[in-house]
Amino acid sequence: MKKVYSALMFLLILSCSPKQEKIAEIEIDINPNAAEGFIGSEDILDTVGCALIPLADTEKPIVRVTKLQVQNSKYYILDENTHCLHVFGHDGKALFSIDRQGKAGNEYLHLTDFHATKENIYLLDFLSKKILVCDSLGKFQKKIDIGEYWANGLSVIGKDLYLINDDSKPQDGAFHFFQIDEDGKCINKLLPFELQAGFGSDKDYASFGNGEFLYCxxxxxTVYQVTQDGCKPILDINFGSRALPEDYYTLNLRELLRKGYAKNYVLGIDKIFANDNYIFLKYRYGENNYWIIYDRGAQKVKKHCRGFGPENMYQMGLSDFTVQDGWVYEISPAYDFIQHQKYYTPKPPLEPRYEKELQEVAQRxxxxxxPVLIRYKLK
Structure with a gap:
């Protein structure tokens, strides 16, 4: 089995990139006694530009944020529970919402993902296998039929759309990426696969506005970089003896839990975020979540820990954060924010500025x- 898998991975790497390049490989020691715990993050976060941004109430309240994107000084927030995309100004003022659930050609059954550019907003309907294209103000423009493909996620580079397929085999072949134009015509198919995992990642790709996205x-x-020139592996993470054995790759998550494998092995990377300088990777081992911050310039791990807490700022730990360009955003439900402000005990004491801001927002x-958006600047 191992020889077959190794041969397959070699072919995948060749098919993903026309040029063979050295892959940065990192070995992770996840011994709980050796890993860092919940640490401060002042060495990666700057106090300049940090802010609390209460998001104005919308006609449909935001229940569960599944994606945040910042574009054109606007916040685009997807609530998959209500199938709404809400757009806010930089100050948190509600600008408009896209709520098009239905069966018509300009509606979606399940708003799975989106990508906003300067000109357009692309909405992925997982169930109807189509993409709705709206202008920057949310007005419907056209529909793109993607019935030949299968897409769990969506990213846009230039004028090309990239359909991200986790583990399905559509009629056009088992590929992780289908590159199409705005008419739905296939331009390229990237990263073929044969082995199907029985479970997927929570957030398996990182898309940002520099002409690339990362996938794991x-x-x-293995972390892959996708650009208009193709895709290539750029980082391979080795969990050593705690990596899930290849013989278990085809088991689904229920079987892995029932047999106890989820307690003994790392099932893989759960979330990936990135910008030009860092790659943030989250995984679970045993009962704990761990984060890896990989420095892309230095090509080494900068932090490996259980979590982050900006101690000299708002002291609200980074747990469900996202990375967009040069910023880190934590989305805190209003109830959690109020409870934190009401009961937390600062250690060390907060500077007056941060204490005042926390109190003012909690009163509003x-x-x-x-939710309240908490913004930090990456160094």
């Missing part, structure tokens, strides 16, 4: 309000 799907712990929102 459990249980194969109610437990039923939309």
């Amino acid at each position: 799907q459990a249980p194969i712990n 929102v109610t437990e039923m309000s939309n």
Whole structure:
């Protein structure tokens, strides 16, 4: 089995990139006694530009944020529970919402993903296998039929759309990426696969506005970089003896849990975020979540820990954060934010500025309000 898998991975790497390039490989020691715990993050976060941004209430309240993107000084927030895309100004003011659930050609059954550019907003309907294209103000423009493909995610580079396929085999072949134009015509198919994982990542790709996106799907712990020139592996993470054995790759998550494998092995990378300087990778081992921050310039791990807490700022730990360009955003439900402000005990004491901001925002929102966006600048 191992020889077959190794041969397959070699072919995948060749098919993903026309040029063979050296892959940075990192070995992770995940011994709980050796890993860092919940640490401060002042060496990667700057106090300049950090802010609390309460998001104004919308007609449909935000229940569960599944994606945040920042574009044109606007915040685009997808709530997959209500199938709405909400757009806010840089100050948190509600600009408009896209709520098109239905069966018509200009509607979606399940708003799975989106990507906003300067000109357009692309909405992925996983169930109807189509993409709705809206202008920058949310007005419907056209529909792109993607019935020949299968897409769990969506990214846009230039004028090309990239359909991200985790583990399905559509009629056009088993490829992780289908590069299409705005008419739905296939331009390229990238990263073929044969082995199907029985489970997927929570957030398996990182898309940002520099002409690339990164992809890493459990249980194969290789990070791929996708650009208009193709895709290539850039980072391979080796969990050593705690990596999930290849013989278990085809088991689904229920079987892995039932047999206890989820307690003994790392099932793979759960989330990936990135910008020009860092790659953030989250994985689970045993009962704990761990984060890896990989420095892209130095090509080494900068931090490997259980979590982050900006101690000299708002002291609200980074747990469900996202990375966009040069910023880190934590989305805190209003109820959690109010409880934190009401009961937390600062250690060390907060500077007056941060304490004042926390109090003012806590007084502005109610437990039923939309979330508060907490913004930090990456160094």
